[in-house]
Amino acid sequence: MNKSTYVVSPAERQARIDLAACYRLVAHFGMSDLIYNHITARVPDSAEELILINPYGLMYNEVTASNLITINLDGEVIYNPNPDFGINQAGYVIHSAVHRARENVSCVIHTHTRAGMAVSAMECGLLPITQTSMRFYGIPYHDYESVAIDLDEQSRLVADLGDQTAMILRNHGLLAVGPSTAQAFNTLYWLEMACKAQVDALSSGVKLTMPPDEVIQKTHHLYQPHVRRPFGEMEWPAMLRIVEKLDPTYKN
Structure with a gap:
């Protein structure tokens, strides 16, 4: 479809603004991976299941609200306002799988951060050694199957x-999803902080303390x-x- x-x-315009803001925040907090990885958001009130994704190369x-590309869940470009850039076909595999399987998910974020990659390689996984990590107690894991380009991996993921x-x-x-961009970003931010704390603690070489299981589960x-509030919206x-304050052009 041409421009x-x-x-x-108006609903998609707001989704674009929030998604562009999320890209800027991920960069600001040091969680980006040059031009790679993706944050996607579902296009609201659309007759077809469509998602917004970053132009490959930026x-x-x-990333701004207006240069985000609209694709369907098969990776076909529906609207590209900047023909000098396309999409990373390999990149949508993880995102489209989650959007297709989880109708309640509006935003999907995938990162290759230093701390996230470090914890992902630890046999112990994420340890409940901080209050922040206890938020993610029981977090699931997906075994590595090489670069995520094979569609048959989607069902397992x-x-x-x-x-x-x-x-x-x-x-x-790391992977974070949410019913809104705000909630997905909050989940990613605190998961990243939990990973950073674990890497720091383990690198100290000292013996770590572990709270009792009942305290971990209570936390x-x-x-x-449903207990307190959806984290991220406030x-x-x-x-x-x-x-x-960083750059108001994200809304353009």
């Missing part, structure tokens, strides 16, 4: 994710959205203020 025939609804701090909002991809990186329970306006 002149694609109409961006740094995360170059979504089966491992189940109904969870975060997963560690073994020897690979995990208190982090559930924080999102503050996150947008950060992006606004």
Whole structure:
């Protein structure tokens, strides 16, 4: 579909702004991987299942609301406002699988951060040694199957994710999903912080303490959205203020 025939609804426009902000935040907090990896958001109120994805070749701090590309869940480009850039065909495999399997998921974030990759390679996985990591107690894992380009991996990936909002991809990186961009970003941020704390603690070489299992489970329970609140929504306006101060052109 060409630029002149694609109409961006007000709802999609807002989704684009939030997604562009998320890209800028991931870059700001040091969680990007040059031009690689993706954050995708479902196009709201669309007759066809469509998602927004970054142009392949742009740094995360170059993504704007208007240069995001619209694709369907088969990876076909529906709307590309910048023909100088396409999409990373390999990149949509993980994202389209989650969007197709989880209708309640609006945003999917996948990263290759230093701490995330480090924990993904640890046999012990993510340890409940901090309050932050206890939020992710029982986090699922997906075993590494090489670069995610094979479509038959999708069924195994979504089966491992189940109904969870975060997963560690073994020897690979981190995955966070949510019913909104705000919630997905919050999940990713705190999962990354938990991984950083674990790498720091293990690198110290000292003996670590582990809280009793009942305390770990109680803490995990208190982090559930039905117990307190959906984490991310209250924080999102503050996150947008950060992006606004960094570079307000993300909304363009």
